[in-house]
Amino acid sequence: MDNKKEEIKIDLSSVSNMDAIKGTNPSVDSFIDKNTQKKPEKEQKVSELIETGYKVEHFDKYPRKFEFVPADKVKLPSNGLPYQSCDDEDVKSGFIWIYPLTMKEEEILSTPKYINEGVATIMALNNCIKSNIDAMDLTVGDFYYLLMYLRQVSISDNFSFEIKCPHCGHEFKHDIKISEQKFDELDESNFNEPIRVDLPMTNYTVLLGIPRIRTIREISWMMNDTKNEIGVADVLYVRTIAIITPNGNEVPKSDWVVFYNNLPHKDYDTILNFTQFDNGMGHIVGNVKCPECGKEIEGSSVDLNTDALFRYES
Numbered sequence: 001m002d003n004k005k006e007e008i009k010i011d012l013s014s015v016s017n018m019d020a021i022k023g024t025n026p027s028v029d030s031f032i033d034k035n036t037q038k039k040p041e042k043e044q045k046v047s048e049l050i051e052t053g054y055k056v057e058h059f060d061k062y063p064r065k066f067e068f069v070p071a072d073k074v075k076l077p078s079n080g081l082p083y084q085s086c087d088d089e090d091v092k093s094g095f096i097w098i099y100p101l102t103m104k105e106e107e108i109l110s111t112p113k114y115i116n117e118g119v120a121t122i123m124a125l126n127n128c129i130k131s132n133i134d135a136m137d138l139t140v141g142d143f144y145y146l147l148m149y150l151r152q153v154s155i156s157d158n159f160s161f162e163i164k165c166p167h168c169g170h171e172f173k174h175d176i177k178i179s180e181q182k183f184d185e186l187d188e189s190n191f192n193e194p195i196r197v198d199l200p201m202t203n204y205t206v207l208l209g210i211p212r213i214r215t216i217r218e219i220s221w222m223m224n225d226t227k228n229e230i231g232v233a234d235v236l237y238v239r240t241i242a243i244i245t246p247n248g249n250e251v252p253k254s255d256w257v258v259f260y261n262n263l264p265h266k267d268y269d270t271i272l273n274f275t276q277f278d279n280g281m282g283h284i285v286g287n288v289k290c291p292e293c294g295k296e297i298e299g300s301s302v303d304l305n306t307d308a309l310f311r312y313e314s
């Protein structure tokens, strides 16, 4: 008789609900990770999901009955790169058709309920867009660009707003001419979506989207809905396109927040290196010098109330 003990081997591929075990206990996770090196399957899944990318929502624009003012064809700073899953060929190639503001949009923009809910500019822009894309799917950069455009054609090329200096606290009025603003453009060399992040400790792979209006809205909805503080996991959740296990399975969306909360420090740090939260203000405001202390204020730190864009008095 052969006395040599057989090493106990578990075929993990036959565990049907392995994803259910995962995440429950760190030692289970590391056991699974060490025993499942099915790289090719994972790579295949990752490339499939990268190919799918961010899915723009299907949006059939309801046509205007009275087209008193024609829509203009506007070139988007993103050049349409983030909208390749859109049905609208113009949008895919970087153009959007947009009407100037009408009475309806001015009404929306001055309705306190919509302003308080932070949806006034989104609703107004959706009314003005003639192309088949939802303003919620626009990148932050394109969204602000179109709001500026609407102000320029419907109200004025001049825009002045309040800035509070983060260095000395001084508040002052800052004037810009919209026609003189430079907007950052996207091209093949600087467009990257989904952003792929391979996590060194857990060997999971995370695919992130670039910030869109939907991202920002979802975060503010969360803030309104819960009494709890919004954590980094929540912010990452709204930017996540997919999370892939070392075996090439997808982590269900319902587990994403827990997944982020359970990540070891090194993995967590790796993700944060890939996610700069650009509020879109940098390329609108540029860098401003504080008239009081003379220090430079980064445009990205300016908290611009977009509703102010549609007030006449400034």
Ligand SMILES: [Zn+2]
Pocket (backbone or CB within 6 Å): 165, 166, 167, 168, 169, 170, 290, 291, 292, 293, 294, 295
């Ligand atoms: Zn200052």
